[in-house]
Amino acid sequence: MVSEGHPRYASLMLRNKLVEGYERGITSAHGLIAHGRGEAFDYLLGEQTSESARKATKVACAHLLTARFPVLSVNGNTATLVPDEIAELHAITGIPVEINLFHPSAQRIKRIADHLHAYGVANVLTGFDFIKLAHIASDRASVDKNGIFKADVVFVPLEDGDRAQALTELGKTVLTVDLNPLSRTAVASTVTIVDEVTRALKDLVSFAKHFESDGHQDELNLLKASFDNLENLKASYAIMQKQLRSLAR
Numbered sequence: 001m002v003s004e005g006h007p008r009y010a011s012l013m014l015r016n017k018l019v020e021g022y023e024r025g026i027t028s029a030h031g032l033i034a035h036g037r038g039e040a041f042d043y044l045l046g047e048q049t050s051e052s053a054r055k056a057t058k059v060a061c062a063h064l065l066t067a068r069f070p071v072l073s074v075n076g077n078t079a080t081l082v083p084d085e086i087a088e089l090h091a092i093t094g095i096p097v098e099i100n101l102f103h104p105s106a107q108r109i110k111r112i113a114d115h116l117h118a119y120g121v122a123n124v125l126t127g128f129d130f131i132k133l134a135h136i137a138s139d140r141a142s143v144d145k146n147g148i149f150k151a152d153v154v155f156v157p158l159e160d161g162d163r164a165q166a167l168t169e170l171g172k173t174v175l176t177v178d179l180n181p182l183s184r185t186a187v188a189s190t191v192t193i194v195d196e197v198t199r200a201l202k203d204l205v206s207f208a209k210h211f212e213s214d215g216h217q218d219e220l221n222l223l224k225a226s227f228d229n230l231e232n233l234k235a236s237y238a239i240m241q242k243q244l245r246s247l248a249r
C-alpha cells in the first residue's frame, strides 16, 4: 500500500492500473514495457502538461469536432488507463470507438469491448468486418470497414509508427498522444500531443465540453489552420533538453 504522500504516488497508481489491466487480459505484456518507455520521457517533461501539449490537445479537439467521420482507436493501454475519458468523449461527440491492437487476439478484443461497454461506450467496433491497409508490417494493418477505413480523422493514442505513416499517406488526418516527441508516430502525425495519456485525455474532454456547442466554428478552423506539428514537437523536445541540462549540472 503506497500512501498519497509518496512523491511518486501518481506514477505508481498508473503502474498499478496497468498491471491490473494485464491481469484482467486487457493490456498486453508489451504494453507494460511501452508504458515504461513513456514514463522515461514524462520524467523529462517534469510529469506535467506543457503549454505546447495543451495547445496540441486543443487543436486535436478542433479536428475531432469538425470532422466528417472521426474515429477513436483504442488499444490495451488506453482501454486500461482512460476508460472514463473514452466514454465521455464518445458521449459528448458521438465518436465511434474502434479496438485496434498491435498484438491482437480474439480473447483480448472481447475483454476490451466488454470493459468499454461497462464504462458506457455504446458503439464499439471490433474489426469484425475488416479490410487490410497496404504498407503496414503489423496486425494493425487490419482496420474496421465501418471505422478507421472510412474515417477522415483518426485519433490513435499510443500508436506505432508504420500505421501512423500509412494513415497519413491515405490522406487521413492523424491525431495522436505520444510522450516521445522523436517517435515516428509523433513525426508522421498531423497533431501530436506530447503528454501522458491520462492528463491529455482529461484536457481533451474539457475542451470538447467547451467547444461542442454551436458558435465556435471560426475559432476551431483557425486553431487547425495555424498549427504546425513539427514546431510544436520542437517545443516539447526543448523542455526535455532543458531538464537534461539541469540534471547534468
Ligand code: PTJ
Binding pocket: 027, 028, 030, 031, 032, 034, 035, 036, 037, 038, 039, 041, 075, 076, 077, 100, 101, 102, 103, 104, 158, 159, 160, 161, 177, 178, 179, 180, 183, 195, 196, 197, 198
Ligand atoms: O494493446 P496493443 O496490443 O495494441 O499494444 C499497445 C502498445 C502500446 C504495446 C503498442 O502499440 C506498442 O508497442 O506501442 P509502441 O510502439 O511501444 O509505442 C508506444 C508509444 O507510446 C511510445 O512512444 C511511448 O513513449 C508512448 N507512451 C507509452 N505510454 C504512454 C505513452 N504516451 C503517453 N502516455 C502514456 N501513458
